[in-house]
Amino acid sequence: MSETRITPRLEVENPQAGRLEPESLPMVLPTKGSDRGTLSMVAMGVGVLMAGLSALSIGNFVADQFSRAPWLGWTTLAIAATGVGLIGVAVWRELSFLHRLDDVDRLRADLANPARAREAAKSWLGTLPQAAGIEAALNATDSPDAIMALLRAGPGRILADEAQTLGRIAAGQMLAVTAAVPYPALDGLIVALRGIRLVRQVASLYGFRPGTLGTIALLRRTLLSGVYVTSANIAVDTLVKAAISNPHLQTLAGDVAGAGVAARRMVVLARATAAACSPLSAEG
Amino acid sequence: MDLIEAARGLIPVRRRVRIGVTGLRRSGKTSLLTSLAVNLLAEGRGVAALPALRAQLNGRRMRVAIPPAGASSMPRFDALAKSASLAADPPDWPKPTDAVSLLALDIDITRPGMFSALPQRLRLEFVDYPGEWLLDLPLLGQNYADWATGTLRRLETLPEARDFMGFVRGLPAGMSADEDLILSGHNLYVATLRALQTNGFSLLQPGRFLMPTPGDQPPWQHFFPMAGSSRLASLMQQRYDAYVAAVRDELSAPGFAHIDRLIVVADLLSALHAGRTAFDDASAALGLVARALSRREPLPLLPSWLQPWGISRIAFAATKADHVASRQRANLQALMARLTDTPARAVSQSFSIAAINCTEDFVWTLDARPVSAVRGHVAGQGVVRSYPGEVPDRPPELSDWAHPFLSLPHFTPKRLDPGGRGVIPQIELDRLLVFLLEDML
Numbered sequence: 001m002s003e004t005r006i007t008p009r010l011e012v013e014n015p016q017a018g019r020l021e022p023e024s025l026p027m028v029l030p031t032k033g034s035d036r037g038t039l040s041m042v043a044m045g046v047g048v049l050m051a052g053l054s055a056l057s058i059g060n061f062v063a064d065q066f067s068r069a070p071w072l073g074w075t076t077l078a079i080a081a082t083g084v085g086l087i088g089v090a091v092w093r094e095l096s097f098l099h100r101l102d103d104v105d106r107l108r109a110d111l112a113n114p115a116r117a118r119e120a121a122k123s124w125l126g127t128l129p130q131a132a133g134i135e136a137a138l139n140a141t142d143s144p145d146a147i148m149a150l151l152r153a154g155p156g157r158i159l160a161d162e163a164q165t166l167g168r169i170a171a172g173q174m175l176a177v178t179a180a181v182p183y184p185a186l187d188g189l190i191v192a193l194r195g196i197r198l199v200r201q202v203a204s205l206y207g208f209r210p211g212t213l214g215t216i217a218l219l220r221r222t223l224l225s226g227v228y229v230t231s232a233n234i235a236v237d238t239l240v241k242a243a244i245s246n247p248h249l250q251t252l253a254g255d256v257a258g259a260g261v262a263a264r265r266m267v268v269l270a271r272a273t274a275a276a277c278s279p280l281s282a283e284g
Numbered sequence: 285m286d287l288i289e290a291a292r293g294l295i296p297v298r299r300r301v302r303i304g305v306t307g308l309r310r311s312g313k314t315s316l317l318t319s320l321a322v323n324l325l326a327e328g329r330g331v332a333a334l335p336a337l338r339a340q341l342n343g344r345r346m347r348v349a350i351p352p353a354g355a356s357s358m359p360r361f362d363a364l365a366k367s368a369s370l371a372a373d374p375p376d377w378p379k380p381t382d383a384v385s386l387l388a389l390d391i392d393i394t395r396p397g398m399f400s401a402l403p404q405r406l407r408l409e410f411v412d413y414p415g416e417w418l419l420d421l422p423l424l425g426q427n428y429a430d431w432a433t434g435t436l437r438r439l440e441t442l443p444e445a446r447d448f449m450g451f452v453r454g455l456p457a458g459m460s461a462d463e464d465l466i467l468s469g470h471n472l473y474v475a476t477l478r479a480l481q482t483n484g485f486s487l488l489q490p491g492r493f494l495m496p497t498p499g500d501q502p503p504w505q506h507f508f509p510m511a512g513s514s515r516l517a518s519l520m521q522q523r524y525d526a527y528v529a530a531v532r533d534e535l536s537a538p539g540f541a542h543i544d545r546l547i548v549v550a551d552l553l554s555a556l557h558a559g560r561t562a563f564d565d566a567s568a569a570l571g572l573v574a575r576a577l578s579r580r581e582p583l584p585l586l587p588s589w590l591q592p593w594g595i596s597r598i599a600f601a602a603t604k605a606d607h608v609a610s611r612q613r614a615n616l617q618a619l620m621a622r623l624t625d626t627p628a629r630a631v632s633q634s635f636s637i638a639a640i641n642c643t644e645d646f647v648w649t650l651d652a653r654p655v656s657a658v659r660g661h662v663a664g665q666g667v668v669r670s671y672p673g674e675v676p677d678r679p680p681e682l683s684d685w686a687h688p689f690l691s692l693p694h695f696t697p698k699r700l701d702p703g704g705r706g707v708i709p710q711i712e713l714d715r716l717l718v719f720l721l722e723d724m725l
Contacts, residue, residue, distance in 0.1 A: 006650050008673040008691050013659060015666035019375070020644060020659075022698040022709045112329075114368070115702050144705075145350075145364065 058084070097214035107279035111151075117144035121151055124279055127207045128155050148280065156280045160271075163202045167270025170198045171263035178262050191262050198266060199273045206277035218276060298390060298407040302542050303720060304595075306413035307549030308486040308569055312603040312639055314366065314378040316549060317387050317410055319639035319708045320717070321363030324348045324389055324408075326707045333707040334714035340725050347392040351407065361387035361412055367708065370640065371700035374663060382495065385412045393725070406724065411543060416491035418548070419569060420531045421576040423489060428524040432509035435489065444479040448472045452510050461519040466506055473508035484554070484562045487569040490527060497534075504530075545597045545720045546630075548573060549637075552602045552619060553675070557692055560685045567623050567679060574600070574624040574632075597723075598632040599716050600624040606638035606711055607692050608675055609645045609656030613711070618677035633719050638711040642695035643670075660695035668693055 058080045066073030110120030121138055134154045141147050174194060178187050200215055208214070307313050326333040328348030353360050366378035387410040392403045423431060436452065439445035451472050459465075477488045488494060492505065504526035510517055548570075555566040577598060602620040605613050613636040621634035643660035648671055650657075657671040670693055676684065698709055718725070 005674065005687065006653060006655055006671065008688060009648075009650055009657075009669070009671040010691055010693060011669045012665050013667045013669045017661065017667040018699075019373075019661045019696055020642070020667070020698045022641075022700070022707070112705055113702070114705060 055084075093209065094214050097208060098217055100208060101214070101217060104277060104279050111144070111148060111279055114144045117147050120279075121147050124151075125155065128159075152280050156278065159205060159278065160274055162205055163270050163274035164267075166198060166201050166205070167267040170194055170266035170270065174262040174266050187262065191265060194266065195269050198269055202270055202273040203277055206274070208277060218273065298405040299724070300407045300409060300542075301545065301721070301724065302409045302411060303545040303547065304411050304413045304543040305547045305549070306418040307415045307547075307601075307603075308418075308551065308566060309415050309481060310380065310554070311415065311549040311551040313412060313415065313549060314381050316547070316601075316603070316637075316639040316713070317361055317412060318363045318366040318370070318378055319710050319713060320410065321350070321361075321387055321389060322367045322705070322708045323710060323713070324391070324717075325350075325705075328391075331707055334710075334717060336714035336718045337725075340718045340722060341393065345394045349390045351388050351390045353388075356386065358384060358386040358411075361385040361410070363387055364705070367700070367705070370697050370708070371702060371706075375697050375700075377697075381412050381414075383498075384414060386410070387412070404724075408721075413543075414491070414495050416488070416495040417531075418491065418573055419487065419489050420491045422572040423528050424532060425576060428521040431489070431524065432511060432520075435509040436511060438487070439476065442480065444483060445476045448476040448508075452508070455510065455512075455514075455516070457512060457514065459514045459516040461516045463503075466508075466516070466519070469508045469510070470506040484558045486550075486555075486562075486566045487572070492527070492531075502526075544595055545599075546577070546595050547599045547601060547716065547720070548577075548624075549601045549603050550620070551604055552616065552623075553604050553607055553672070553692055556675070556680075557672075560680075560682075563680070570600070570623045577630065595630045597720055598630045599635060599719055600632060601635040601637045601712075601716060603637060603639065604692070605636040606641045606643045606660075606695070607658065607670070608672055609658055611656040612675045615675040615677040619675065619679070622678050635712050635716045635719075637713050637716055639708070639713055640697050641709040641711050642697050660693070661698075662693050663696050668695075 062073060062076050062080055065076040107120055107124055110116040111124075113120075118138065118141075122135070125134060125138070134150065137150055137154075138147065141150055174191060177190055177194075181187065181190060196215055196219075199218055203209070203215075203218055208218075305313055305317060323333040325348050327337060328346055330345075332338055350364075361381070369376040369378060389408045389410075391406045391408060393406070394403050436449070439449055448469075451469060455469075474493050477494055481488055481494060496505070504523040507520045507523040507527070510520055550566060550570055552563075552566065555563045577595065600620050600623075602616045605616055608616060616636035617634050620636065624632070624634060643658035646657060646659055646669075647654050648657040648669060649655075650671060655671055657669055659667055659669045662668045670691070672691060673688070700706055700708065
């Protein structure tokens with residue numbers, strides 16, 4: 001050691017200061033991009049033109065009708081207002097559904113927070129008929145982990161089972177339909193339509209009523225959770241086999257190329273949608 | 285992509301990786317396990333808590349969960365409760381563990397491309413192996429005479445051992461094996477070990493004298509080091525042999541068998557601060573452990589996962605690295621590497637880590653010279669600046685001890701998320717984890 005070395009030093013810098021704050025760390029989950037793609041902008045432009053020009057046309061038409069006769073104008077206005085109102089209600093429902101879908105993320109965050117877990121669990125249970133009788137047990141638990149375990153074992157399990165049942169029913173229908181349809185080219189369309197209906201059925205189970213836009217948003221979300229669900233459950237094949245336990249369906253699944261794949265997709269889709277809609281999705 | 289690895293994804297069982305975590309006393313095992321669990325869970329939620337691990341995963345996503353304990357007989361390490369106490373205001377450092385415990389984490393890692401539906405499923409089992417017991421490993425390759433001679437030589441100069449050494453020296457030659465006398469000698473020896481432990485010594489053998497296994501102690505656990513060839517010495521040797529055999533059996537028991545990765549932690553900074561005797565003692569203990577671990581030869585014809593002590597990777601970690609500025613951590617790591625440098629069968633690497641980073645670096649002008657220092661919060665004092673001196677990159681020379689080395693304040697943890705479910709700031713813990721698991725990730 002050199003003679004000029006600096007001796008150790010300890011010094012109070014600020015006696016009033018509290019604990020240090022840690023650096024905030026970034027989330028690395030996929031985030032919604034703010035940049036709009038070209039197709040999105042084209043679609044938005046078309047939408048604005050259609051809505052705007054339609055509104056102008058309706059306005060002009062109503063004004064034109066008033067110029068012909070007041071009673072004609074009022075009647076046209078009432079019809080136009082009813083139509084626009086219904087469209088507005090539909091848009092409102094879509095937007096509120098999208099907002100509620102974000103609520104799932106907020107609920108997940110709250111359930112992971114020890115300070116808010118119990119209240120979050122109660123607010124979720126309040127929306128579910130499957131939650132009857134669990135509140136007493138919920139009040140008796142003393143940790144967020146126990147609350148999550150209770151939710152998973154209770155309403156979470158019931159909902160997942162019901163979603164699974166819907167998936168199995170859709171799987172059975174897919175087997176029958178793909179075998180009956182004479183044109184293989186139609187198979188894809190049938191699977192897509194039944195898939196969308198299944199997504200909406202499962203979403204309804206979790207208290208959502210998605211419209212078209214909402215279903216698209218839910219499908220996007222479902223695709224993300226689908227990676228986990230398919231990967232976490234090799235038992236899907238077993239479920240498909242259970243769904244086609246009927247000997248006739250088994251014969252069909254063996255004979256019709258793609259029927260088994262379509263059925264499997266329905267089971268996976270039901271599970272993935274359930275994972276997307278559930279605030280307990282970590283259970284996979 | 286390894287096809288065999290991918291095929292594992294088809295099988296609905298998890299590949300178990302058992303990692304022993306052990307170290308010299310007060311070296312921060314409990315903090316390390318707490319930080320590992322909390323940060324891995326945070327990574328699973330998508331928070332970049334362990335950047336090196338994230339880089340190793342290269343875009344693959346990870347899910348982490350604490351599995352149910354099942355019917356396991358081993359107590360669980362309650363990392364979340366310990367994290368909650370760290371996050372409390374005022375914070376409370378986790379109490380050191382005084383028994384074996386297990387921290388299990390289930391990890392699912394997605395695979396890229398066509399194998400994305402077949403995740404890699406791991407169960408990491410961290411076994412909190414008591415540091416006291418770690419020092420029993422060197423006994424497996426040592427006979428009673430060598431152990432007793434070495435121990436008595438070391439105790440000769442230590443004031444804490446005055447009573448015991450007086451007792452041993454006073455034993456008449458040809459002493460018979462009287463049980464009351466043996467018990468007195470044993471109790472004196474255990475009291476000596478406890479006094480040494482209180483004063484910061486690490487090389488305290490046998491470890492189970494300080495941390496007995498649960499249940500009544502069998503008679504063979506009552507012995508002490510002595511020289512000579514009396515009937516008493518002969519009985520001491522038999523009991524020592526029985527003790528070593530019990531340690532060997534325990535390493536093959538379900539709780540400790542199949543440990544195939546090991547983390548050995550030591551608080552070298554505190555040892556440097558405590559002075560030459562304590563540092564030499566810690567160095568000797570670490571060296572003994574490193575040699576004992578390197579000596580474990582594999583049993584013939586058995587694959588590595590069936591070996592009773594088939595450790596394939598060992599991480600030697602100098603803890604509390606947040607007490608020195610980042611510029612000095614390389615020295616701390618080099619010091620650890622020199623103390624544990626021994627040809628080993630396992631792949632080993634040294635690290636300087638802080639499982640819970642309580643400080644931040646800054647440049648302090650001292651004696652008109654800029655030096656890298658740290659600042660952190662100390663309970664009752666507010667924010668404190670600390671320049672703990674230069675950390676040597678090799679064991680200090682005799683002349684170096686003339687200067688005080690380090691003074692280590694008791695920093696409090698940074699403010700954490702309420703409930704302790706967020707992230708625990710760490711230093712190099714992510715690199716250590718990657719080293720242990722890189723052949724599986």
